[in-house]
Amino acid sequence: MFQKDLDRQEVKLNQVCSCHPISNVFVTPFPDGLFTRNVDDFTTSDSSKEQSSNGRRGASTGRNPRSPSRSTPTREVLPHTESSVLANNVSHFSSVPLNTGLLESLSQNLGQYATPTDIQRLSLSHFFKRNPGLSDPSPVVQSTLSSSQTLLASQTGSGKSIAYMLPMLHSIKWRELAKQDEQPDAPLRPQWAPKGLILAPTHELSRQLSRFAKGLCHNIKLRVFCLSQENRGNSPEKKDDMDFVHVPLSNGTAEIEIRREDAVGSERTAHGPQRPVDVMIGTAGRVLDLTRGRQWRDDMEKIMDRNPWERDEPKAENSVGRLNHPDWKPSIDLSEIEWVVMDEADVVYGPDFIQTTEMLLNDIASAKLKRPLSKIGATSHQTTAYPFNLILCTATIPNSLDQYISTKYPSMERLTSVRLHQLPRSITPEHVPYSGGNRAADIATRIRSVWLEEGMERRGEKSKILLFCNKSSKAEKLAQYLNEQDIPTVALVRVLDKGKRNKNNDQSIESFLKFDEGSVKVRRKQESTADGQQEPRVLATTSLLSRGLDFSPSVKHVFIIDEPNNMVDFIHRAGRTGRAGQEGKVVIFSKSRGRGSARAMTGVRGEIMQKVGLRPTRHLVRRPADAFAS
Numbered sequence: 001m002f003q004k005d006l007d008r009q010e011v012k013l014n015q016v017c018s019c020h021p022i023s024n025v026f027v028t029p030f031p032d033g034l035f036t037r038n039v040d041d042f043t044t045s046d047s048s049k050e051q052s053s054n055g056r057r058g059a060s061t062g063r064n065p066r067s068p069s070r071s072t073p074t075r076e077v078l079p080h081t082e083s084s085v086l087a088n089n090v091s092h093f094s095s096v097p098l099n100t101g102l103l104e105s106l107s108q109n110l111g112q113y114a115t116p117t118d119i120q121r122l123s124l125s126h127f128f129k130r131n132p133g134l135s136d137p138s139p140v141v142q143s144t145l146s147s148s149q150t151l152l153a154s155q156t157g158s159g160k161s162i163a164y165m166l167p168m169l170h171s172i173k174w175r176e177l178a179k180q181d182e183q184p185d186a187p188l189r190p191q192w193a194p195k196g197l198i199l200a201p202t203h204e205l206s207r208q209l210s211r212f213a214k215g216l217c218h219n220i221k222l223r224v225f226c227l228s229q230e231n232r233g234n235s236p237e238k239k240d241d242m243d244f245v246h247v248p249l250s251n252g253t254a255e256i257e258i259r260r261e262d263a264v265g266s267e268r269t270a271h272g273p274q275r276p277v278d279v280m281i282g283t284a285g286r287v288l289d290l291t292r293g294r295q296w297r298d299d300m301e302k303i304m305d306r307n308p309w310e311r312d313e314p315k316a317e318n319s320v321g322r323l324n325h326p327d328w329k330p331s332i333d334l335s336e337i338e339w340v341v342m343d344e345a346d347v348v349y350g351p352d353f354i355q356t357t358e359m360l361l362n363d364i365a366s367a368k369l370k371r372p373l374s375k376i377g378a379t380s381h382q383t384t385a386y387p388f389n390l391i392l393c394t395a396t397i398p399n400s401l402d403q404y405i406s407t408k409y410p411s412m413e414r415l416t417s418v419r420l421h422q423l424p425r426s427i428t429p430e431h432v433p434y435s436g437g438n439r440a441a442d443i444a445t446r447i448r449s450v451w452l453e454e455g456m457e458r459r460g461e462k463s464k465i466l467l468f469c470n471k472s473s474k475a476e477k478l479a480q481y482l483n484e485q486d487i488p489t490v491a492l493v494r495v496l497d498k499g500k501r502n503k504n505n506d507q508s509i510e511s512f513l514k515f516d517e518g519s520v521k522v523r524r525k526q527e528s529t530a531d532g533q534q535e536p537r538v539l540a541t542t543s544l545l546s547r548g549l550d551f552s553p554s555v556k557h558v559f560i561i562d563e564p565n566n567m568v569d570f571i572h573r574a575g576r577t578g579r580a581g582q583e584g585k586v587v588i589f590s591k592s593r594g595r596g597s598a599r600a601m602t603g604v605r606g607e608i609m610q611k612v613g614l615r616p617t618r619h620l621v622r623r624p625a626d627a628f629a630s
C-alpha cells in the first residue's frame with residue numbers, strides 16, 4: 001500500500017477516536033467499519049489486519065451513497081453533563097463490604113493509604129448500595145443485579161478501570177462462593193466460558209488492563225485471560241500461552257488460536273490444574289473471531305457483497321446460521337457472561353466499531369437466552385435490555401454517544417464526575433509557537449529545554465516525553481530527526497509497517513507505560529540486551545496510543561505537534577500525562593507568530609487554547625463560548 005493511502009487511513013483513525021454524529025453511528029443502514037477496517041489493523045498481529053492490509057476487505061465492500069461522508073473531520077460537540085451527586089459515605093474502599101482479598105490487592109497496588117477517587121466512590125456506592133445482590137446471596141436480590149446498565153464517565157487518569165473492575169470482580173467472586181456453598185459438588189464450568197468480558201479498542205490497552213486486573217485478582221484467585229497476546233512467534237513464555245497455538249503469519253508476527261481440545265464442545269473441559277477463565281479481556285473483533293470462528297468475517301463479507309444496500313442485520317445473520325454454522329469453530333462459550341465492560345466507550349460505539357460491538361453484545365444475549373438473535377429483537381434501532389450487566393466507560397461523552405445511549409439504553413444509569421471534558425487540574429498547558437524555521441529543530445530545542453529546566457540531565461534522569469502527530473509518516477520522520485540530533489526517540493505507529501512493529505517496539509512502549517511488573521521485566525530485558533544504545537526517552541506516535549493507556553509518571557510532558565481533529569482527540573492525547581493527580585504538562589505547538597498565525601489560532605487549536613485557558617496571542621480570533629465551556 002502506498003504511503004499516501006496509509007496516511008489517509010490514519011487520519012481516519014484519528015477521526016474514529018473522535019466519534020461522529022449520531023446519524024453515522026446507528027441510523028446508517030450500511031455501516032462499513034467492520035469490513036473495511038478495525039482498530040486491530042493498526043495494532044498487533046491479527047488476521048483481520050492481514051486481510052485489511054492487502055486491501056481485500058476494503059475493496060469488497062462499498063459505501064452507502066446515502067450515508068453521510070466520513071472523510072471530513074467533525075466538530076464533535078461535547079455536551080454539558082450534570083455531575084452525579086458524590087456519595088459521602090464511601091470515603092474508603094472499606095466503606096462498602098468489598099471482598100477482603102480485593103481490599104488487600106488494592107492496598108498492594110495503590111499503597112496502604114489510597115482512598116477512592118470520585119468516580120470510584122460513585123461506582124462503589126452505586127453498585128453496592130443500590131444493588132444489594134453484591135452482598136446478599138438471596139436469589140431474588142441476585143436477579144435484580146443481573147441486568148444493570150451503567151455509564152462511568154470521568155476525566156482521563158481518574159481511575160475508571162478500578163471503578164468498574166471492583167464491582168465486577170467482587171460480584172463474580174461473591175457469586176462463585178455462594179454457588180459453592182449451595183452446590184459443593186457442582187462440576188467445573190468449561191475452561192473458556194468467562195463470567196466477565198472487558199472490551200477495549202486496541203490490543204495495547206487490552207494488555208495493560210489485563211495486567212492490572214491480574215494484579216487485583218491475585219488474592220481472590222480469579223483467572224484473567226488476555227486475548228491480545230504480545231507478538232511472540234512460536235515461543236510461548238507464559239503458562240497461559242500454553243492454552244494457545246501460535247499461528248505464524250507472513251509478516252513475522254503470530255496469531256493465536258485456542259487449542260482445539262480445549263475449545264467449546266470438546267470433551268476435555270478442564271485443562272490440567274488451571275481453573276476456568278473468569279475474566280477475558282480483548283478487542284471486540286478478537287472475541288468475535290474466537291466465538292464465531294475465523295471464517296465468520298468472510299461469510300459475512302460474502303453476504304454484504306451479494307446484497308450490500310438492502311442489508312438487514314438479522315436477515316444476514318440468519319442466512320448464515322449465526323453461531324452454529326458448520327464451518328465456524330467457536331472457541332469461547334458466551335453463555336456464562338455476567339458482566340460486559342466497554343472501555344473507551346465512545347470509540348467502541350463509534351462508527352467504525354459499532355457493528356462489531358452490537359454483534360458481540362447480541363451474540364452474548366443470544367448465547368445466554370439460548371435463542372437465535374432474531375427472537376430477541378436485537379436490531380440497531382431498538383432499545384435493548386441485555387441479560388447481563390453492561391458498563392460503558394469513557395472520559396468523553398460526545399453528542400453521538402450521548403444520543404446513542406438515550407435511544408438504545410434509556411434506562412442506563414449515568415455516573416459522571418465533576419470537571420468531565422476538562423483537562424485534569426494536574427496538567428499545565430503551555431503554548432509554543434514555531435520559530436518560522438525548521439519545525440523539527442524547534443521541537444528538539446523544546447525537548448532539550450524541558451530536560452534542562454528539570455535539571456535532571458546532570459543526574460541522568462531525564463523525564464519521558466510523548467509527541468503526538470497526526471500521521472505515522474510524520475511521527476517516523478520526526479523520530480529519525482531527533483535520533484540524529486542525539487535525542488533517543490522511538491516511533492510507535494501503525495502495525496502496517498511490517499517488521500517495524502516487533503518485539504523491540506513492544507518493549508519500547510512498555511518502558512513508557514506504568515506498570516510495575518512490566519517495567520521490571522522491561523528493565524531486566526534492557527539490561528541483558530544492552531547493545532550500547534541509549535534507552536529512548538521520547539516516544540513519537542499518533543492517536544493510536546492516545547486512548548486509555550496509563551503512561552508512567554515519568555512521562556511528564558505531552559507535546560501536541562499537529563492540530564488534533566477536535567477537543568475529544570486533544571483531551572485524550574493530553575490525558576496521557578498528569579495521571580492520578582501527578583503533575584504533567586501539555587505543550588501545544590502552533591504556527592509562528594506573524595502572518596498566518598491568526599488562522600492558526602482559529603479552528604480546533606483556537607478552541608483548545610481557549611478551553612485550557614492559555615492566554616491568546618494578539619492574533620487569536622476569539623470564538624464565542626461554546627459547549628466545551630463548563
Ligand SMILES: Nc1ncnc2c1ncn2[C@@H]1O[C@H](COP(=O)(O)OP(=O)(O)OP(=O)(O)O)[C@@H](O)[C@H]1O
Nearest residue numbers: 114115116117156157158159160161395548550580
Ligand atoms: N484510588 C486511587 N488512588 C491512587 N491511584 C489510583 C487510584 N485509582 C487509580 N489509580 C491510578 O491512577 C492511574 C490511572 O487509572 P486509570 O488508567 O484507571 O484511569 P482512567 O480514568 O481509566 O484513564 P483514561 O481515561 O485515560 O483511560 C493508574 O495508574 C491507577 O493505578
